[in-house]
Amino acid sequence: MTTSPVTAHVIRSDAEAIAVAHRLAARFAVEASARDRERRLPVVELDEFSASGLWGITIPKEYGGAGVSYVTVAEVIKIISAADSSLGQIPQNHLGVLDILLQTATEAQKRYYFGKVLQGHRFGNAFSESKSKNAGAFETRIRFDKDSAQIDGEKFYCTGALFAHIVPAVAVDEDNKAFIAFIERDNPGLTVIDSWDGFGQRTTASGGVTLKAVKVPLSAVIPAHRAFDVPTADGPISQIIQAAVDTGIALGALEETKRYAREARPWIDSGQDHGWQDPFSIAAIGDLEWRVHGTEAILRKAGQAIDAALLNPGEDTVARASVVVAQAKVLSAEIALLASSKLFELAGTRSVLGKYNLDRHWRNARTHTLHDPARWKYHLIGNYLLNGVKPARHAWN
Structure with a gap:
C-alpha cells in the first residue's frame, strides 16, 4: 500500500505551517465525504500531506526543521481535521515518535531519522495491543543479540502503518522496559493488515501489524521508556x-x-x-x-x-x-x-x-x-x- 517517499518541502516557520495547513485543508475537504462513504484510503492525499513539509515541523532547527511551537502543531492538526479527521489523526503517532526520538535517541539516530522525515518519510505505528491487560501493557517482545534485535508480537489500532515508510514498533525486554524499533516497511516478518472496520475514522487504516522474528540493527532501536522515567x-x-x-x-x-x-x-x-x-x-x-x-x-x-x-x-x-x-x-x-x-x-x-x-x-x-x-x-x-x-x-x- 505504501508508496515511495515524495520529496518533502521544508517548512521554515510557524506562520508558513499554518498557511500550508489551510491550503491543504481546502483541498482535502472536497472529497472527504466520498472517501468516508467509499472507504477510499487517502494514499494520494497523504503523499501531498507529507510532501507539504507538515510532518517535519516539530523537528528542531538545529536538525534542519522549523521547530514550531505546539500551539502551532495543535492548530495545524485542528485545521486538517476540520476538513477530514481521518487525515488529521494519521500523523499523531508520527509526531509523538519524533518527540521520543528527541528525548531518548543518540545524536546519530536523531540526525538519521529526522533527516528521513525531512526528506518525506512517514512513520506509522505498531504500539497498542488488543489482547494485553491494558493500553499500557505490552506482550510484544524484543530480544537483543550483539549488534541486532529481534521483535515478535501482534499489534492493533496501528494508525498510519499501512501508509508508512517506516513502522516504529513498541516492544518490551526481559525487564519489561519499553523500546521502539524502527522497522522498514519491507522488512521480512513485518505484516501490516488492513483490518480496521470501525464505523468512524474509516480511512485511517488503523488495522493490525504482526511481527514474526523481525530483525533490526541496534542503531534502529531507542530506549522509549526513558521518555517517562x-x-x-x-x-x-x-x-x-x-x-x-x-x-x-x-x-x-x-x-x-x-x-x-x-x-x-x-x-x-x-x-x-x-x-x-x-x-x-x-x-x-x-x-x-x-x-x-x-x-x-x-x-x-x-x-x-x-x-x-x-x-x-x-x-x-x-x-x-x-x-x-x-x-x-x-x-x-x-x-x-x-x-x-x-x-x-x-x-x-x-x-x-x-x-x-x-x-x-x-x-x-x-x-x-x-x-x-x-x-x-x-x-x-x-x-x-x-x-x-x-x-x-x-x-x-
Whole structure:
C-alpha cells in the first residue's frame, strides 16, 4: 500500500505551517465525504500531506526543521481535521515518535531519522495491543543479540502503518522496559493488515501489524521508556494532538450545522418564513459557537503549557502541561459529540438522508473520543487541583 517517499518541502516557520495547513485543508475537504462513504484510503492525499513539509515541523532547527511551537502543531492538526479527521489523526503517532526520538535517541539516530522525515518519510505505528491487560501493557517482545534485535508480537489500532515508510514498533525486554524499533516497511516478518472496520475514522487504516522474528540493527532501536522515567512532555504531546483532532471535528460539524440550518424549513409554530429566522436555532448556534471557541482557547493554552515544559522540563512543568492538556481533551471530546449531534437537530429530518453523509461527523467524533476515557481526565484535573497529586507519566497523560 505504501508508496515511495515524495520529496518533502521544508517548512521554515510557524506562520508558513499554518498557511500550508489551510491550503491543504481546502483541498482535502472536497472529497472527504466520498472517501468516508467509499472507504477510499487517502494514499494520494497523504503523499501531498507529507510532501507539504507538515510532518517535519516539530523537528528542531538545529536538525534542519522549523521547530514550531505546539500551539502551532495543535492548530495545524485542528485545521486538517476540520476538513477530514481521518487525515488529521494519521500523523499523531508520527509526531509523538519524533518527540521520543528527541528525548531518548543518540545524536546519530536523531540526525538519521529526522533527516528521513525531512526528506518525506512517514512513520506509522505498531504500539497498542488488543489482547494485553491494558493500553499500557505490552506482550510484544524484543530480544537483543550483539549488534541486532529481534521483535515478535501482534499489534492493533496501528494508525498510519499501512501508509508508512517506516513502522516504529513498541516492544518490551526481559525487564519489561519499553523500546521502539524502527522497522522498514519491507522488512521480512513485518505484516501490516488492513483490518480496521470501525464505523468512524474509516480511512485511517488503523488495522493490525504482526511481527514474526523481525530483525533490526541496534542503531534502529531507542530506549522509549526513558521518555517517562524522567519528566518529559511526551505524554501531553500525544494527548494534545488527540484533542486537536476532536476540536477539528467539532469545527467541521459546526460549519455544516450553519449551512444546513440556514436551509431548514421553519417550524410550524415559529411564525417565520425561513429556518434561519428560528429564534431557538439562532440561540443553539450561538451556544455551539462559544463552546467551540472556548475549546480552541484551552487548546491554545495547552500548547503553551507544553512549550513551557519543553523549554524547562521538570516535575512541575510537565504536570501542569498534563493537566491543561487534560482540560483540552475533556472540552474537545464534549464539543465534538455535541456539535455533531446538534447538526441533525438544527438541520432537520432531511439531514439524515444518506446522500448527505452528515453522520460521518458524529461517527468520527464517537470513534476518536474513545482513544482514552474523558472520565479519567476529570479525576486527573481534580486530583491535581484539590490534592496536588501530579498525573502519572505515560502516553495517555
